[in-house]
Amino acid sequence: MKDVTQLHEGWNLRYEDALLPAQVPGCVHSDLLAAGVIPDPFIGLDETEVAWVGRRSWSYVTTLGHDSGHERSELVFDGLDTAAEILLDGASLGSTRNMHRVHRFDVTGRTGSLEVRFASAYDEADRVRALTGERPNVYPEPFQYIRKMACSFGWDWGPTVVTAGMWRPVRLEHWSTARLAEVRPLVTVDGTTGRVELHVRAARTASGAGRRLTLRATVAGAVAETSFEGEEAALRIEVAEPELWWPRGYGAQPLYGLDVELLDESGESLDSWTRRIGFRSVTVDRSADEHGTGFTFVVNGVRIFARGVNWIPDDVLPSRVTPERYRTRLTQAAEANIDLVRIWGGGIYEDDAFYDVCDELGLMVWQDFLFACAAYPEEQPLRGEVEAEARDNVVRLMTHASLVLWNGNNENLWGFRDWDWEAPLAGDSWGEGYYLGVLPRIVAESDPTRPYTAGSPWSGSWDHHPNDPRHGTHHSWEVWNRQDYAEYRSDVPRFCAEFGWQAPPALATLRRALPGEELAPDSPGMLHHQKAEDGNGKLNRGIERHFGLPEGDFDRWHYLAQVVQARAVSAGIEHWRSHWPVCAGTVVWQLNDCWPVSSWAAIDGDGRLKPLFHELRRVYADRLLSLVPTEDGPVLALDNQSGGTWRTSVTLRRADADGTVLKEATFDLEAAARTVVRLVVPASLLPGTGSSKELLLADADGLRAVHVPVYDKEFAYPEPAYDVRVEPHGDGGAVDVVVTARTLVRDLLLQADRLAPAAAADRGLTTLLPGEEVRIAVTGWSGDDVTAVRRALFSVGAV
Template sequence: MCDVVHPRPESGDWSRTMKDVTQLTEGWSVRHEEALLPARVPGCVHTDLLAADVIPDPFIGLNETEVAWVGRRGWTYLTDLAHDSAHERTDLVFDGLDTAARITLAGRELGRTRNMHRSYRFDVTGRTGPLEVRFASAYEEAEAVRSLTGSRPNVYPEPSQYIRKMACSFGWDWGPTLVTAGIWRPVRLEHWSTARLARVRPLVTVADGAGRVEVRLEVERTRRGEGRPLTARASVGGVQAEVSFEGEEAVLELEVADPELWWPRGYGRQPLYDLEVRLSDESGPLDGWQRRIGFRRIELDRSADEHGTGFTLVVNGVRIFARGVNWIPDDVFPSRITPERYRARLQQAADANVDLVRIWGGGIYEDDAFYDACDELGLMVWQDFLFACSAYPEEQPLRGEIEAEARDNVVRLMPHPSLVLWNGNNENLWGFRDWGWEGELAGDSWGEGYYLGLLPRLVAELDPTRPYTAGSPWSGSWDHHPNDPAHGTFHSWEVWNRQDYAEYRTSVPRFVAEFGWQAPPAIATLRRALPGERPAPDSPGMLHHQKAEDGNGKLNRGVARHFPLPDDDFDRWHYLTQVVQARAVAAGIEHWRSHWPVCAGTVVWQLNDCWPVTSWSAVDGDGRLKPLHHELRRVYADRLLTVQPGDSGLTLAVVNQSAGVWRTSVSLRRLHADGSTVHEDVVDVTAGPRSVVRLPVPPVLAPAEGSAKEFLVADADGLRALHFPVPDKDFACPRPRYDVAVEPVPGESDRVDIVVSAHTLVRDLLLQADRLGPRAAADQGLQTLLPGERTRIKVSGCGFPDVQDVRAALFSVDTM
């Protein structure tokens, strides 16, 4: 675990007692052929080679293929280790080594590693000299393990399940194959005497109005420190506890009366309390540990009911419809992700009214900076253990590594109040049942023992304050299909792969943990990633940055169901794929939210990207917002108005996820394509807190089924819902006409307002602000305007653009 060291006090002699820490970030080299290149630690070999101009940027053009050799070679990192300390013990601590490494000091082996997701500690007391960390090729390590365990099925042809490494570095249907090596997390020397805090586990609970913290300590002692009496003190919220002990373990209990509770965003505040632990003996302080905790109660209601088996998160007694996004590593080179970048990306999630982030099992256990930001922003974290889309051997050497990895990370992450759920794997239980694995395995182990045995046992032992689920999707037992929508979590991929997004409305799963639709990144991102290329859907760079199987075919079929597919018009194709992505995800969320509490959450695939690519993300690889992000902000808002088609006609759903009553008057208008009113009425609705009101739309207001000339508009408190009976390509939509004005914002030189005034129906108007400049951003996404309506779009980062340039950056649906 990573220790937080308190500064020494201005008075008192701690020189021989309190632990000292020296960060080893400088003076590293990496050997490339006969040369030694400067190395950055933390870092990886790709970023070091990139900094030395040995390789081109693998994110640009087709360069990914040119650097494939890097992942198939071994690499050695070197430095000179010198230290002098009066302490009894000096440890060399690596928070992360990627991945199969042999560490030597002055020619003598310290140890070997084979897990990217663990920390390592070596006793180097009194030892100095050349320090070398020799990384074997991850491919070689994986093949060596495969030869011991035998082969197992995998969705991808790469050997990711035989090595405890970020699986998606071997490539995914949204990511490049860039197989890394290096010292990817901090490395340091820790000098200590007598004893140190080896493990601190705070079990935080709330009951009967009191916050309880049970702090479980494990210490490591030097030989001189064996049997010496130690004292541990803990404090939180003005409450202190102390215990003296002579063994290796101790427990302190603290109770805070009436603590302010931590809530997910939208449900309350996120107060955080400093929990401090000090270890000392009769001579003075020895070690310290500090984290921020939050008091809250987490439950997962998996009760059976008339609809099947539920899956509802309950926080502090409040049942929650989870408004979620899936998270992948934000960079295929994770050492480049700074705390500021974590914060920016997670703020983008919060800005989209997201309240849950699922960390997907093919990535990493993220840096503490990720969870710190979630604690502060009120973003609940669903944490996968790192297994994804593969059958995993349960034999050694993997089994021991997996247990050590799980212990490391459960203990490291459990102080964070944002962490609400441990999940055993991604899609492996489903894969066993549906993807032909069972016959291919012929009785060989495949991971079930991890998900249904080892991992729940470890969570129960180490972190019993949080729920655990065996996988996603998972129905709760083998009594039901693993991906049964009526039981537990459900992954909806049949729609994207084979159907129109309207098919999302045909079922009401209990919890939709994955679903999504693709679209390309922003234009400015494409221009940076594909320099010199005239982009087309099938141009070389576009195809290389599209990793999904038949990805463009699915994009085109998705567009063609609703619009004439553009011929040799990339800008139009790019716009329409963005429209369909936003509409598809909105269709699913609006339908499922309207069926709360039967459906208790949606987790969109995916929030972010790890490089510039066509994918399911709402934020592209350069951090630019797709229209989907703006649409998430609308459909994940506390209040949502939606019109849902069904076999018995149209339903108006008024969704109120706020804590207050929503009393509103809904204006319903049946309009002609030219904007004239055919019929209108007003419906008064009262929606209680955390509730949904569903009302049938009166037949006189519903456009006739198959009508190409009429549509329905519902308005309430600034919210709008639309229903068109036919696809856009079949609707008699007039050619859009609108005026555009550019207005300065007083006192702000780098911000303007774009005012669009509609003369006709304008469907899905979109300003692609990055066409005005790579830094430009707009505050709104897709909008539909009725004749006579106007919208004001706030744009920053582009100076004062010409009106014609603005018009060229504006797109809308036009099927004429």
């Protein structure tokens, strides 16, 4: 049987004349941080103090020694970041140029000093650029010339921290006769039968060449085997009436262990492979209709409105992201009623632990191939790396039931058309051959069970503009960059794969990241931790448009920025959900952050939840009640994405700014499963056109929607008045904050981290009429100081 030895201990990093202890998996930055050589780039302006790390070469050393008794010994690196040469006793074993591939070297019978030398990623990119020629991109960094996590070089939400190191596990594999080199299970469902079509490639030693081997596979109690003499074998297993895997909210997520074993002629096990699979079918319906060209996920025959978020690397030093951290972040996604996570193309193919959790939670995964916002050369040495990388990762990830889509790139087809690339390229390659040729061919050959799309956005062909909202996937960035969020309602995209609005992180996150700084929107640290072009200008214009800009009041500015973010995203989702099935999905930019920063994230860089997170939980719930503005006035929308009929009584109230109900009516409505019911609000219930003193509320089953006909700064909000009490829980580790309104209170928010850095509240923005009460559960704080609670409470009408 194959023996495996992990090589995670005993490594050192050469720095100047010293050897520093190194953590593997890890990277240069984390080792230098641990040794006290560099400051934390997440704190203050210290990102600039560590820029030199990415511009020099580095070397890791250890001693390799083994006596395995096997015919073959191989040194395996699951991830080398990025341009590296591997030397054993000074002799080169080989070199690597790709962070996203597994690399394997024969070290049979060899021992001695092992060294992994990493060149500067900048030097490697310059070398490739000299060979391929210049290509345009959206940032002044050379990320398109090296197969490395693009956002290492900075992004409009991330720092420039250009890493190097062994960022994934390193091991020795000792084996004889043969080993499993590749296992590809094609999992399908035919009626009530589950099928696993298994394709295996075996690597053999010289003595194992031509020997008859047996391949045996087991799943759900079914067993199949075959014998073969060459390098490849295939077999099929059928499972009668397997339980189907469903996205969350549509059914359960049963997973079956698939065990594969390679045996020699005597029946002795040579190698084994085990994964979990799920039986389900997935397609994307891209049919043309009277509205354009659709883009609807269909799982097990059920059409799905995808409630998604975009995912970026959860740390700019990705080796620090543990399986536990993946589980925490993805569990948070599920708690926000998210059912699809798009892994964005400027990051990484995540660790298997990520997809394992998605399999268990029913989170569909949309996987980008790693191309983003740039023209990519298609010549060598990149072309061969791209092909090898794509094959590696398709084969590695195809076992996961949660994976529902391969996507060729992020915004590059759009960029070619709209971002002035065509003239400077002058006919040079830019990536189209990857997206429309290489990648779909690899997916068709290796994983034909899943759909592929050439890019996001993409209209399906060059017959339409790549970002035409009527065709395929669409990215909506005129809003935020140039327009108010009300403009989300100007069209109905078939599938909105990116849209969003920025806000600063939680106050406790800012205080940790900017110690000692007097916080202001334009204070030095705040500006440094704002990477978007004119980011603060856009934040300020959004606040000014709706509320007026609070001068000299950072706390008020901070709160209003978070309110605008939550309202912007909910405006888009409420509108687009109300147009299901024409619009078949929204993917918010973005779920998470990789460091403490003002960004589009719902969960900030320290893991704290912004108000946007709670708003996502509301607008992504199976049942959504909303008042959607239209040119003819607000429309009541009952969106039922649950599997059962929603029968409810909706109360509509036209109220005065002081909370007095002026007119009220109740409607009994019914929305069938996976449908939307729209009701034109009767004229008698509508606030007067342009009224600054009337608002409309809708209530049903504990859900509330609010419509104010003017900007908030034009509305006659009363000075909010409310009573506060604190009720401890029996276990002493949490409290309930109970707020009882004495006036209209709009978008009440408890910023629990102001009570204690570890404190968190279980709800976000809440609107109350006089006499109404809200109970907010707070964990991480067990105090009883009502004055402190009041200081942590904010609302729109406060001054």
